[in-house]
Amino acid sequence: MVWPKEASPGDEITVALKVRIKPGWRIYRYVPASEPYITANWKLELSDNLEKLGEWEKPAPEAYPENPEIYIYQGEQVFTHKIKVLKAGSGDQTVKATISYQTCNRDICLRPQEKSKTMKVVISGS
Template sequence: MKKLIILMLLVCAAGFVRGQILTPVHWSYAAKRLNDKEAVIFIKATMDKGWHVYSQTLQKGGPVKTTITFEPSKKFQLNGKTEEPAPVTKFEKVFNMEISYFADEVIFQQKIKLKTNGPVTVKGNIHYMTCNDEKCLPPDDAAFTVRVN
């Protein structure tokens, strides 16, 4: 009987801990073929109210910047750098520097040159950090796969 009670308590505790994991950033992905030779990959982050992610262009000494990497492929090549809209920029005392970030949502765009006429699968990873006015969560990663038809 004691083992059953202990097991039930452990199961309840595990559910409680799992329910406490914060995931304030929600990622989605899409692609648009521009013509036979080019496409754009869209990477969208939607943040819960009060949370933000950081720009790709932060200087060292601040929070973790957003870094988007793409797996190499023989079917496409990157065309330029991953673009982002104009971020909110303000001086943060805690870092003693200007910090650029996105709140609510942001769409990153990466142009690619297609080396084939058929469908192409683009895979990659996003390394990012999210914060609100009270705390920052540890840096996280989000793997992605998007198909260009």
Template sequence: MRRLVFYMLLLCYSSVTAQIELDKDFKLAVEKASKELEVKRPETTDPVKVNANVVWNESKDQLAVIVKASILRGWHIYAFVPENQPYIEFNTVLNNIEGLEPITSWKNPPPLPYEQGIYIYEGDLIFTRYFNLKERSKKPIEAGLFYQTCNINQCLRPNQKTINITL
């Protein structure tokens, strides 16, 4: 039942974001910037690396926040965890967004089914959210991820990694 609810939420999310019209050139620029955004290689002592950036539309009245993560092979973070499981779901982190009005929810990569109703993320991930600029702030945006990462043998303590981005 929880799996059905999860899929329904994903379907609703896809429908809502598909209805929002964004300039095609802007979306293409965001897609290109997402692919080009470099993330340090993860390593055994630090299996998740994160980077973030913003992309502006041509008229500078909209922007997209991109959070990109790279997870070491054999490790994962949790996209969805049923209430009866002890693991911690990831969350995107976005702070200091005064002056920005969200246009979309976060666009997340598709999760992978794992076990016991759990869904995970592995490999390279891109999370994107679009905003209208109402007023430019002098404070940098703080963007990143909060997550718990595990492999087949162990889980590490929950961690948060953020990047400060000046507008």
């Protein structure tokens, strides 16, 4: 989701990417090089009239009980990124948020996946 959905030049907008991980499954935030798991990565693509501010803000991961050197996400998580409207214009601007990840449970790991969500924000002003 993008908040607010309408903005003017100079405004800051927050992009939120909500991830729901099924019970018993996890995605990885940090994995030592000696482990085979794939960590999650986030990407943000913006229309020319929008600019990234900083990096993705991520909730604190939890240590994986079977190996405290591995950090994971479980359940519902929300990742946010701030962006700024650069100049006046009108019409829709596009924001595309992508997460790539590997999901595992106690028995198996699925193939790495990538999911994207494209959102629009209306820019007002002249």
